[in-house]
Amino acid sequence: MKRLVAILLIFSLFSVPVLGYVLKEYKTSVVAERRLGEERVTHYDPRVQIGKINTVAHLEPHYTDIGVGVGRGGYAPVYPRGTAKVESSEWHGYPRGNVVIKVKELPYTERTGEMFEAWLVDLETGYRLSVGTFLTLLGGVGELRYSANTYFDAYDVVEVTVEPLGDLDPTPGAVVLSGPIAKPDYYNPPAKSSKMLTDVIRDV
């Protein structure tokens, strides 16, 4: 019994500062935040974000060359393919873009004496941005990484072309692989005309 009384006394002793902290009527140095009423209104919308692209473009071949001796009892067919991971983001106003291209079953460059070049193509203007060249290993396996202070919103297609080794001509060669870049779905709702201040004149 004594123990119970002691516990209750201690509990009530500690509850006094708690009540002082919680209840508004008591002025204490430690004040709990009041999150009621007007203070709970927030305009945060998680859908509104900076323009970001983070997508994988699947590269499909532009030629069919399954190989010699392919078929039942022979070699496996060759199907050139690849992926292009396109990332484009912004940090405090500084844009940053990355492209990682991985391909397989392209011709072995050591034997063909050629190299591959990757491009980002804007179909509207026809502009092609070269993101670099790469070689392939046995099995046609190749990888290319590109990183730059730029953004890739304007580009629609990733293309891989074949160029001669040591090519100084910046024009592209024949396209071997290409894939579309999925457009990001930016949440950019139009401003409500009722809320727009059209009669405010500002001196710039």
Add this chain to the structure above:
Amino acid sequence: MKLIVPVVIVLVLAIAVAGIHDVGWGGYAGEAAKLRRSEDPFSRQNYFGLNYSRSLVNFGMTGPNYKITNTGRRGAFSSVFNLDTNTFYAQGRNPGRISNFDPNVRGFAQLDVFAELLPFEAVELEVNDKPVGPRGSARIIGRGNEYGAGLNNQVTRSQVFIQAKNLPPPSMNYAYEIWLADEESGYSLSLGIMDVGAKFTGQFMMEMTRTLAGFDSIMITKENYPDVDPTPGEVVLLGSLGPTRDRLNMLGADATEWLR
């Protein structure tokens, strides 16, 4: 129990005797080892002889151990050891020594070009009777070419370094972009966006796995930000890259002076 004390005394005396007589525990120390070494035919003095001193040239350079004397230091056919410059240390800039060292023979292909970026439009602002306008410098370094072997990587890696000054900071909707232009094909390769910081200076560095040898000029343009059109806009600074150093100038550096 009674024998312990005498046994301990005997042991202590034995240790003392052993120490005095310098017997040691065998191996490398002690008189016995010394005697052994003096009589061993494979000890240093017996093996090499009395007045042997190690030569400056290492043993490996004298040739193989099977005494073929047409290689190494003792060989007459060695091109390395029979030159005028064959000394044990580099002669540096001693003009008395013939040297066929050519620093251009690097073992790998290198592109190292510098371009001065000058304003594309006429500069109107003058301070103390000197035109003040945007200007900058660009350097392009590339390593590797198609004849890849050893140090020469077959995949060319290029780096671009740009510094610019007196560039007015672009407003919120504009940005400066760097391009490499090829006059023959009319193609301009975008390298990225350059930020302008304190004191109107801008720095840019970019690296990519592509040869940049085919481009004739480098330019900085003012673009909309964000821009739907990826083609170049208004040119602010332009620099000519000029001919690269990997072409041998057969006529000499002053060819333009006397060539008609």
